[in-house]
Amino acid sequence: MKIIDILSSKDVVLSYEVFPPKKDMPFEPIMAAVDKLCEDKPDFMSVTYGAGGGVGHNTLKIAEHVEKDLGVTSLAHLTCISSTKEQVAAAIEDFKAAGIQNILALRGDIPADYDSEKGSDFRYASELVREIKKHGDFCIGGACYPEGHVECAHKEDDITYLKEKVDAGVDFLTTQMFFDNNILYNFLYRIRERGITVPVIAGIMPVTNGKQIARSCQLSGTYLPARFKTIVDKFGDDPEKMKQAGIAYATEQIIDLIANGVKGIHIYTMNKPDVAQSIRNNLSKIIG
Numbered sequence: 709m710k711i712i713d714i715l716s717s718k719d720v721v722l723s724y725e726v727f728p729p730k731k732d733m734p735f736e737p738i739m740a741a742v743d744k745l746c747e748d749k750p751d752f753m754s755v756t757y758g759a760g761g762g763v764g765h766n767t768l769k770i771a772e773h774v775e776k777d778l779g780v781t782s783l784a785h786l787t788c789i790s791s792t793k794e795q796v797a798a799a800i801e802d803f804k805a806a807g808i809q810n811i812l813a814l815r816g817d818i819p820a821d822y823d824s825e826k827g828s829d830f831r832y833a834s835e836l837v838r839e840i841k842k843h844g845d846f847c848i849g850g851a852c853y854p855e856g857h858v859e860c861a862h863k864e865d866d867i868t869y870l871k872e873k874v875d876a877g878v879d880f881l882t883t884q885m886f887f888d889n890n891i892l893y894n895f896l897y898r899i900r901e902r903g904i905t906v907p908v909i910a911g912i913m914p915v916t917n918g919k920q921i922a923r924s925c926q927l928s929g930t931y932l933p934a935r936f937k938t939i940v941d942k943f944g945d946d947p948e949k950m951k952q953a954g955i956a957y958a959t960e961q962i963i964d965l966i967a968n969g970v971k972g973i974h975i976y977t978m979n980k981p982d983v984a985q986s987i988r989n990n991l992s993k994i995i996g
């Protein structure tokens with residue numbers, strides 16, 4: 709099923725994200741986690757794409773398993789910065805042959821060895837969106853950044869480029885993680901004002917490892933509210949306590965989002981079914 713149709717037919721849509729194993733890592737534990745996550749019957753399962761390194765077939769394998777064997781709609785991610793036009797075309801055709809109808813079109817992070825003089829076939833996700841559209845009738849998602857993308861000096865320019873990407877053919881957007889809902893509400897107001905009207909799915913990261921999240925937030929420029937920092941300071945050194953606090957924080961964030969009219973919730977599961985299921989159970993009456 710196309711995600712845009714799911715979004716228009718339900719009050720609240722819940723999606724999970726999984727990532728495939730890295731090169732030379734075993735597949736079975738990831739597949740077991742995927743199977744467990746699908747028991748929750750999320751509205752769709754998003755499968756990330758390793759930029760470069762020839763691991764794209766793992767995305768296809770998992771997305772196809774989710775769709776065909778587990779009966780859950782899948783969203784296959786696809787990055788373009790490290791790929792040639794031919795590689796991208798082949799990946800899209802593989803998705804099509806596997807019956808995958810939804811693709812999250814991403815640029816991917818610029819690799820350390822990227823040669824800007826030489827350039828590449830794709831510079832921005834908007835170019836990938838146009839390429840996907842040439843290959844068939846896919847439902848296309850895009851990424852967005854409520855706090856602005858880390859490479860973009862001005863938030864308003866980031867929204868200008870986001871509008872360009874949506875106009876190229878994006879049907880819905882999924883956000884980068886954020887820990888202060890007011891940042892999302894402010895972003896939604898600004899993008900709506902600029903004419904971006906597609907559905908926006910809010911990306912929620914349940915924090916189970918305080919130190920790791922502090923590092924990745926520093927890299928991505930994600931704001932950590934004082935309330936959140938206090939929790940990490942208090943429980944960050946005790947994995948069980950941090951996990952419980954992280955689940956509670958994510959649950960509260962989601963309840964506030966839904967209460968304020970947000971219709972799409974995306975959980976970055978980090979391949980941890982127990983964490984996603986605890987959040988799901990906390991919301992059993994709120995998300996049917």
Ligand code: FAD
Pocket residue numbers: 755756757758759785786787813814815816817818831832833834850851852857858859860865866869870872873882883884885911
């Ligand atoms: P773009 O939309 O191309 O934007 C990248 C930068 O270029 C921004 O700063 C933007 O403002 C700027 N820009 C865009 N167009 C123009 C233009 N015309 N002129 C000048 N500047 C422009 N990474 C992976 O490797 N695999 C994944 O599976 C993956 N999944 C993700 C899922 C979500 C929901 C999110 C939020 C991110 C994901 N990422 C993934 C990370 C993503 O690839 C990086 O954040 C990457 O740096 C940007 O990708 P993008 O598609 O948002 O790029």
